[in-house]
Amino acid sequence: MPCGEYFTSYDDRMGLIRWRTERVAFLLALPIPFLIPFVLGGGAVSMLTRIFVFVIAVLGLNVILGYAGEIVLAQGAFMAIGAYSSTRIVAELGAGLIPGMLVGGLLTATIAVIFGLPSWKVKGFYIAISTLALQFIALWFFQNSELAFIHGGSQQNVPREVGLIGDFATVSTATEQYFLILTVTVIFVLATLNLSRTGIARVFRGIHENDLSSAVLGINVFKNKLLAYAIGGFMIGVAGSLYSIYIGFVDPGSYTIELTLEHYVMLLLGGMGRVWGAIIGVAAVTIAQDEIRTLLREYAADATTLEPVFFGVLIIVVLAVEPKGIIAGLGQIKDYLRKWPYAY
Amino acid sequence: MSTQDTPTRRADLRSGPHVPPERAALGCRDVTKTFGAVTACDDVSIGIDDGEWVSIVGPNGAGKTTLLNVLNGFYDPDTGGRIFLDGEDVTADRAYKRARKGLGRTFQGLELFDDEDVLENVMTTQAVRERPNLLSALLFYRGGRRLEAENMRRVEEIIDYLELWEYRHDTVASLPLGIQRRVDLARTLALDPDVLLLDEAMSGLTFDEKYDMVRFLADLNENEGLTLVMIEHDLEVVTDVSERMVVLNQGGVVARGNPEDVTNDPEVRNIYTGVD
Ligand SMILES: Nc1ncnc2c1ncn2[C@@H]1O[C@H](COP(=O)(O)OP(=O)(O)OP(=O)(O)O)[C@@H](O)[C@H]1O
Ligand SMILES: [Mg+2]
Numbered sequence: 001m002p003c004g005e006y007f008t009s010y011d012d013r014m015g016l017i018r019w020r021t022e023r024v025a026f027l028l029a030l031p032i033p034f035l036i037p038f039v040l041g042g043g044a045v046s047m048l049t050r051i052f053v054f055v056i057a058v059l060g061l062n063v064i065l066g067y068a069g070e071i072v073l074a075q076g077a078f079m080a081i082g083a084y085s086s087t088r089i090v091a092e093l094g095a096g097l098i099p100g101m102l103v104g105g106l107l108t109a110t111i112a113v114i115f116g117l118p119s120w121k122v123k124g125f126y127i128a129i130s131t132l133a134l135q136f137i138a139l140w141f142f143q144n145s146e147l148a149f150i151h152g153g154s155q156q157n158v159p160r161e162v163g164l165i166g167d168f169a170t171v172s173t174a175t176e177q178y179f180l181i182l183t184v185t186v187i188f189v190l191a192t193l194n195l196s197r198t199g200i201a202r203v204f205r206g207i208h209e210n211d212l213s214s215a216v217l218g219i220n221v222f223k224n225k226l227l228a229y230a231i232g233g234f235m236i237g238v239a240g241s242l243y244s245i246y247i248g249f250v251d252p253g254s255y256t257i258e259l260t261l262e263h264y265v266m267l268l269l270g271g272m273g274r275v276w277g278a279i280i281g282v283a284a285v286t287i288a289q290d291e292i293r294t295l296l297r298e299y300a301a302d303a304t305t306l307e308p309v310f311f312g313v314l315i316i317v318v319l320a321v322e323p324k325g326i327i328a329g330l331g332q333i334k335d336y337l338r339k340w341p342y343a344y
Numbered sequence: 345m346s347t348q349d350t351p352t353r354r355a356d357l358r359s360g361p362h363v364p365p366e367r368a369a370l371g372c373r374d375v376t377k378t379f380g381a382v383t384a385c386d387d388v389s390i391g392i393d394d395g396e397w398v399s400i401v402g403p404n405g406a407g408k409t410t411l412l413n414v415l416n417g418f419y420d421p422d423t424g425g426r427i428f429l430d431g432e433d434v435t436a437d438r439a440y441k442r443a444r445k446g447l448g449r450t451f452q453g454l455e456l457f458d459d460e461d462v463l464e465n466v467m468t469t470q471a472v473r474e475r476p477n478l479l480s481a482l483l484f485y486r487g488g489r490r491l492e493a494e495n496m497r498r499v500e501e502i503i504d505y506l507e508l509w510e511y512r513h514d515t516v517a518s519l520p521l522g523i524q525r526r527v528d529l530a531r532t533l534a535l536d537p538d539v540l541l542l543d544e545a546m547s548g549l550t551f552d553e554k555y556d557m558v559r560f561l562a563d564l565n566e567n568e569g570l571t572l573v574m575i576e577h578d579l580e581v582v583t584d585v586s587e588r589m590v591v592l593n594q595g596g597v598v599a600r601g602n603p604e605d606v607t608n609d610p611e612v613r614n615i616y617t618g619v620d
Contacts, residue, residue: 191482191483194481194482194483195481195482197492198471198481198491198492199467199470199471199472199481199491199492199495200471200478200481202464202467202468202471203468203471203472205457205460205464205468206457206468206471209457209458209459209460210455210456210457212418212451212455213451213455213456213457213531214440214468215417215418215438215439215440215443216416216439216440216443216448216449216451216455216532217440217443217468217469217472217531217532217534217535218440218443218444218469218472218535219440219472220440221440227478231478
């Protein structure tokens with residue numbers, strides 16, 4: 001006799017919430033995000049908002065890297081494209097946040113696909129280099145004030161009060177921003193969770209693991225890689241436009257290679273290829289970062305330059321201890337608890 | 345190396361394709377494949393009839409795997425070579441298109457999705473056949489959900505058929521070779537192929553594992569009408585199961601025909617026992 005809970009139907013097995021304990025935890029946790037702005041202070045709300053924005057961006061990276069296995073090093077560039085394009089839509093056209101996000105996402109998706117085109121011939125390392133080039137091109141482009149007629153200016157303020165569509169339903173306070181970004185994050189989390197349990201993500205994982213056998217199984221490897229670039233690029237672009245709203249201005253300094261590194265750390269720490277892993281990774285790194293910054297500042301004013309060292313060490317430790325990330329460790333604990341008190 | 349007095353029967357073994365490649369279930373005409381100075385396939389023409397079980401044999405480096413790679417679309421043949429699938433010229437189609445047109449294959453070196461379990465491995469193929477559109481996948485609404493359930497059911501049928509049920513949640517890399525080769529077969533069957541190319545599907549298997557593999561293949565061939573083309577070193581298995589065989593040596597076809605005649609052919613024996 002097997003012990004513990006087992007699935008009895010297909011629908012059970014495919015559900016997002018499959019275990020009794022998960023259902024209880026979900027119901028208990030559901031109201032928390034909605035209560036937070038009224039319970040916690042501005043600092044915590046701001047940090048959570050930042051976490052939500054990065055969750056979207058890291059989930060986008062997860063589609064490209066975690067599912068399709070393409071090493072894309074242009075996270076900063078993608079977010080910048082989303083940020084600058086949506087700022088133009090919002091500030092100059094006055095079209096509102098939703099059109100801004102959509103345009104930012106679609107433009108980023110398009111550029112991601114263009115830079116994914118070399119995957120027709122090359123893979124792995126070469127893609128990493130070609131997207132790294134995009135990172136530097138983008139930074140040069142956005143820093144160049146002579147190109148303001150395209151990007152609208154290197155440094156720009158994002159209007160404080162913007163409607164969702166046109167002037168309708170304006171978002172201005174930090175709490176309103178929080179709820180807007182929370183909503184968008186929930187939509188993307190659900191969408192990627194759905195993606196991850198259907199054939200599309202399965203095909204992505206197939207080309208990630210073995211492109212040779214994928215082709216033999218009828219998978220158009222190139223087309224699916226581009227689809228992953230498009231989906232991931234869209235999400236990262238939307239995250240970029242939300243990030244500009246969150247910070248209140250756009251500046252190339254927010255979208256450097258360090259941002260790419262940070263997102264890689266988050267995804268690796270949480271667990272690559274896993275939606276909940278990405279979420280946990282973003283939260284853990286953001287909170288740890290905050291703590292460490294405060295700690296460093298107590299000892300020396302310029303000690304914040306040590307931050308990259310912290311990231312570097314973290315990557316090495318994660319790869320050495322649990323390459324599959326926090327989520328894999330949690331999974332083992334969960335399995336243990338589910339079968340408890342039996343050992344198997 | 346060949347003797348002067350040629351028995352009449354041997355002429356048959358040197359004749360052209362059994363079926364005209366252009367009208368065969370799977371065929372190739374004038375296929376040459378060179379890698380620099382190496383000629384891996386040398387003017388090969390073969391035709392495989394619908395429902396046949398054909399073996400391709402030959403010493404190491406004879407060009408067997410290369411021929412399979414040309415047939416399934418991994419390599420383009422040198423100019424002039426043509427590939428036919430079910431009477432259609434598919435030379436211009438890439439591998440994934442030929443797969444969708446019913447050409448399945450397995451690998452000599454087992455290219456499974458090692459980190460995933462058996463179920464996921466087979467589901468990947470099924471996902472290609474019956475794939476949800478992006479929107480219904482993102483929403484996981486009725487259509488997408490029903491499709492997933494149907495796919496799962498079909499995959500479980502295949503897993504059950506190949507007696508892999510007890511392994512379905514095991515990570516592929518942790519399974520014994522015999523089971524892994526069967527997973528490879530399962531994954532390819534999910535494609536619902538008409539023709540199956542097997543590259544040494546029995547190499548490294550124990551006697552029992554080989555027996556099981558032959559049992560499944562025979563059932564697929566006889567009851568499902570699957571056309572089988574297998575590369576196999578074990579001549580005993582070859583003569584037992586296949587209706588025809590093709591012998592390759594140094595890229596070219598040396599002999600073809602009934603397995604008993606071919607294995608008794610002096611030239612074929614020479615290739616197998618000769619100094620090389
Ligand atoms: N991609 C390649 N590049 C260069 N040479 C190749 C390539 N593939 C095969 N060859 C050469 O072509 C010849 C035939 O190789 P192939 O793998 O087709 O032989 P095989 O009959 O499958 O042998 P085995 O029984 O060892 O599997 C060999 O000389 C091999 O070195
Ligand atoms: Mg070979």
